[in-house]
Amino acid sequence: MKILISNDDGYLAPGLLALADAMAQIADVVIVAPERNRSGASNALTLDKPLSVSKVSSNVYFVDGTPTDCVHIALTGLLDYRPDLIVSGINQGQNMGEDTLYSGTVAAATEGYLFGIPAIAFSQAEKGWRHIDDAARFALNLVKHKLDHLEQPYLLNVNIPNRALAELKGIQLTHLGKRHQSEPVIKSTDPRGNPIYWIGPAGAVKEAGEGTDFYAIEQGYVSVTPLQIDLTNTELLAKLKKVW
Ligand code: MN
Numbered sequence: 629m630k631i632l633i634s635n636d637d638g639y640l641a642p643g644l645l646a647l648a649d650a651m652a653q654i655a656d657v658v659i660v661a662p663e664r665n666r667s668g669a670s671n672a673l674t675l676d677k678p679l680s681v682s683k684v685s686s687n688v689y690f691v692d693g694t695p696t697d698c699v700h701i702a703l704t705g706l707l708d709y710r711p712d713l714i715v716s717g718i719n720q721g722q723n724m725g726e727d728t729l730y731s732g733t734v735a736a737a738t739e740g741y742l743f744g745i746p747a748i749a750f751s752q753a754e755k756g757w758r759h760i761d762d763a764a765r766f767a768l769n770l771v772k773h774k775l776d777h778l779e780q781p782y783l784l785n786v787n788i789p790n791r792a793l794a795e796l797k798g799i800q801l802t803h804l805g806k807r808h809q810s811e812p813v814i815k816s817t818d819p820r821g822n823p824i825y826w827i828g829p830a831g832a833v834k835e836a837g838e839g840t841d842f843y844a845i846e847q848g849y850v851s852v853t854p855l856q857i858d859l860t861n862t863e864l865l866a867k868l869k870k871v872w
């Protein structure tokens with residue numbers, strides 16, 4: 629098996645290294661990841677400049693672009709084979725509810741999925757890396773034991789509580805919860821008196837009932853959400869077809 633690994637926290641992030649170490653037990657792994665932290669990059673492709681790929685070792689590359697750039701380059705120009713699986717992460721911090729739209733971790737997996745390759749985004753809820761090796765071990769077990777029967781390609785979003793492996797309660801299959809809208813930007817002034825704006829934090833959790841990713845994590849379970857890409861609002865489409 630050949631596994632391509634990327635992330636959005638950068639190629640030196642502990643979460644990526646732990647994930648790569650774990651996957652190396654069952655596969656040939658190659659890392660193609662951003663040069664620096666690109667969290668929040670979503671599915672952005674860099675179109676306004678060429679990108680450099682730097683080789684760190686025989687199977688580790690970093691790119692001065694986004695997570696999506698990394699997977700795109702790996703699949704269309706860098707690798708001379710097609711990976712069997714793409715794993716992204718393990719992100720520092722959860723990616724649940726609408727976070728999944730902004731997440732570079734999810735985006736790297738999505739890019740692989742768009743090329744027809746099964747892909748999994750892994751994130752660790754609660755920052756701090758404390759139990760990152762346990763999260764990586766859980767990721768390995770999931771890849772080893774849970775995917776055989778799945779129709780390919782699939783796109784899975786996995787959030788893992790920041791706990792020791794023995795403290796994880798198991799897997800809950802979930803749908804995405806919802807957040808309130810983000811907090812407002814924080815307005816300030818730079819040293820020259822010009823206005824500057826910091827994007828504010830994500831909104832508080834709004835829909836976190838049973839069955840959601842937020843609920844699973846809250847209860848100490850690993851949340852696994854199958855994702856899809858089609859954003860069509862089929863309900864509204866049907867209504868519009870009757871009146872337009
Ligand atoms: Mn990140």
